[in-house]
Amino acid sequence: MSTPEQEITLLKGLAQNDRVAIETLYRENYNMVQAFILNNNGSVDDARDIFQETIMVLYEKANSNTFELNCKIKTYVYSVCRRLWLKKLQQLQRYSGQIDSIEEIVPVEEELEEHEKKNNDFILMDAAMSKIGEPCKSLLDAYYLQNKNMQAIAAEFGYTNSDNAKTQKYKCLMRLKKIFFAQYKNGQ
Structure with missing residues (x-):
């Protein structure tokens, strides 16, 4: 500061x-x-x-x-x-x-504080994403950032069908949430 x-x-x-x-x-x-x-x-x-x-x-x-x-x-x-x-x-x-x-x-100071809090959350999420490992990182990236559908993800990652890809995405998301909230609680 x-x-x-x-x-x-x-x-x-x-x-x-x-x-x-x-x-x-x-x-x-x-x-x-x-x-x-x-x-x-x-x-x-x-x-x-x-x-x-x-x-x-x-x-x-x-x-x-x-x-x-x-x-x-x-x-x-x-x-x-x-x-x-x-x-x-x-x-x-x-x-x-x-x-x-x-x-x-909206007073600027309040909005700036909110923006800084969101920015800190994004930093924590980025750290959590780096800790999640592969193929979870790539799978979540494909779905959430590249907006690929489950059929495309299943083909790209070698899953037998889109339901299996969806299940894997869910497991990866739960793992990411666990890592993120562990960091969040520790204030790291």
Whole structure:
């Protein structure tokens, strides 16, 4: 977690085009922005564009004498990225809500905390997936990520029929849940 002094140093570094400050901002914030964009009808390219625009907004603010940051940089970046993305979706006619009233509906800090909790859960799930072993990892990947049907999975993994593949998928899923929740309870 950043202290207020570190955040002020980062903003000053950004204003002075300090490479270390800029790299730190990217490292600490890009994944959050990318996850938000991908979870809200966007692509990796959209995430890059929105993040660049967000950093430019932050850069301009850091260079102004009147800017005063009243929250963490991460919260500010998330708020700007969210506003820019919703504006872009509205322009593309993929979002019909009023952007001006968004902040009143869901405070950014609460949404950011929820996003960070989900992100931690994804990290735990990724760790559980790496521990589950083969063929379970590949089978669950084929079904949940590649959206393959049971007949295709049965053929690919050498099961006699789709029912056997379905049974194996269920066993793998139960094993994954056991590993995930063991990690979750231990807070690892």
